[in-house]
Amino acid sequence: MPELAEVEYYRKRWSPYQGETVLGVRMHSSKRIFRGVDSHLLCQSLFDQKLTGAFAHGKQLLFQFGKDVWLGIHLGMTGKLEVGTTDSPVAKHQHLCIDLHSGIRLLFFDSRMFGRVRFDLCDGEPQWWSELAPGLLSKDFTIERVLTFLRRRKGAQIKAVLLMQEMFPGIGNWMADEILWCCQIDPRTKAGKIDSEKGMELHRQIQLVARDAIAVIGSNWGDPPNSWLFNHRWKDGGNCPQTKEPLKRERIGGRTTCWSPNWQTYRGM
DNA sequence: CTATTTGTTTATCC
């Protein structure tokens, strides 16, 4: 499930426990999720450290312990972070639990196991983190960068381009559809066919959708208003909030895409 | 039993 706003929601779940000290760490098998991680070193390094930072960037999460212990988490398709207590039994699909002195237990679940845990011991944030593309709401996410990227990816469908994390960190399937719906762009449009005027609108709507999604979902997983495509896109028989006509669902750019054919009529130059 | 899933990585083709 997790895209930009959901990831921010999960960051907030663990964030309040900053300042608390780690009593113990347990990892439950699942080599896949811990690929590349020295699990013994991870447990050892976290022990007796305070949680000192909780960061989100796009779909990536980063938790800092002490000064130079860093735990990175990607939630994949089905990952989630929860808070329990140190006496709760191990649940299904539980991969990591961090017990704190207060009796609180920080938990990471992921049934499909497309998620990933990373671990770094370093002075300053890990390199992979500092190399992430500028966030959608940062001042470095400029119109120029977006237009240049659209030109480079000119042969790909815009739906697929919006899912590329190296330019649009945090945009996932539903956000991409929401953004294109706001811009009235046909999701099958080739990126190179979008003129600069439409490109500027796209840039703006990306920021608006990101801001609104974080406001509504990112704080307490609220329900988006019915004026969004979001509430109508999942099941068959949904209607476009603008035209009231049936929405279409089809596989575009490798992903199920929902759009409103008579609303999203822009097909470019 | 089959088809579907809100994500990324890898292979393959061009």
Add this chain to the structure above:
DNA sequence: AGGATAAACAAATA
């Protein structure tokens, strides 16, 4: 070389 596309990954759900 670099871009575009599809398959693979694993498990729940309908």
